[in-house]
Amino acid sequence: MILECRHIYKTYIQGKLEVPVLKDVNFCMDEGEYVAIMGPSGSGKSTLMNLIGCLDKPTRGELFLDGKDVSRLSDNELADLRLEKIGFVFQNFQLLPYMTALENVELPLTYAGLPKRERQKLAGEALERVGLGERMDFRPNQLSGGQKQRTAIARAIANHPKIILADEPTGALDSKSGSQVMELFQELNREGSTVLMITHDAGVGARAARMVEIRDGILYLPGQEADAERKLKEEEEKLADREGGTADET
Ligand SMILES: Nc1ncnc2c1ncn2[C@@H]1O[C@H](COP(=O)(O)OP(=O)(O)O)[C@@H](O)[C@H]1O
Ligand SMILES: [Mg+2]
Numbered sequence: 178m179i180l181e182c183r184h185i186y187k188t189y190i191q192g193k194l195e196v197p198v199l200k201d202v203n204f205c206m207d208e209g210e211y212v213a214i215m216g217p218s219g220s221g222k223s224t225l226m227n228l229i230g231c232l233d234k235p236t237r238g239e240l241f242l243d244g245k246d247v248s249r250l251s252d253n254e255l256a257d258l259r260l261e262k263i264g265f266v267f268q269n270f271q272l273l274p275y276m277t278a279l280e281n282v283e284l285p286l287t288y289a290g291l292p293k294r295e296r297q298k299l300a301g302e303a304l305e306r307v308g309l310g311e312r313m314d315f316r317p318n319q320l321s322g323g324q325k326q327r328t329a330i331a332r333a334i335a336n337h338p339k340i341i342l343a344d345e346p347t348g349a350l351d352s353k354s355g356s357q358v359m360e361l362f363q364e365l366n367r368e369g370s371t372v373l374m375i376t377h378d379a380g381v382g383a384r385a386a387r388m389v390e391i392r393d394g395i396l397y398l399p400g401q402e403a404d405a406e407r408k409l410k411e412e413e414e415k416l417a418d419r420e421g422g423t424a425d426e427t
Contacts, residue, residue: 185238213385264333303331323354
């Protein structure tokens with residue numbers, strides 16, 4: 178198993194207010210799978226992605242990535258794990274504007290400590306793989322939206338990560354280049370990559386091999402909807418109790 182979330186909770190603190198976002202998320206993924214987590218805006222998708230991507234830690238619960246309990250690692254260990262095992266793709270590409278496509282793809286390999294020759298080889302291969310072999314020396318503003326996202330995908334796959342995480346990767350693209358990006362993820366998965374994608378678009382989600390829904394921070398696994406409904410009710414009762422509790426004390 179490449180990923181296992183066990184009873185994950187994430188609560189943000191905002192001033193004096195606790196904002197519960199993820200509620201008892203249980204979720205597993207095997208190596209080689211292609212899964213889409215689908216849910217409306219504000220349902221907690223990016224929060225979950227940031228936990229899985231080791232950019233943040235859960236409030237409660239355990240998260241295993243490639244057999245390692247991530248919740249027990251130090252910040253430095255998390256950073257190393259990210260560089261070694263995770264490839265990220267974001268909605269807004271996150272490319273550095275003053276760097277060429279090749280330099281952008283090389284950057285995480287530099288952080289990972291690879292020597293220049295190897296970096297260039299891996300980055301070049303990744304750009305070839307996404308069909309941008311001819312544009313390695315272009316800067317982001319010389320690339321179309323679809324080409325920018327394919328550069329970002331090259332950056333994500335260059336180090337041959339254990340899992341590719343994509344947060345709304347077609348959200349900023351027109352439908353044609355969005356469709357090409359989706360095709361690329363499907364091809365990468367057929368070639369053996371493990372892909373976890375997050376989207377609010379049912380059409381995008383439907384192209385993954387498996388789809389999981391998230392609503393109000395609760396994950397609805399196929400066949401366990403009743404369980405999720407019960408959880409939601411419990412959460413609502415807890416909240417009502419808390420509010421009722423303060424009223425009773427007076
Ligand atoms: N750093 C934060 N502090 C407080 N609340 C946050 C923070 N990040 C996200 N939230 C809240 O968590 C909820 C889920 O956000 P997010 O995970 O970004 O949803 P999605 O990606 O599904 O649109 C939202 O209500 C949002 O306002
Ligand atoms: Mg989001």
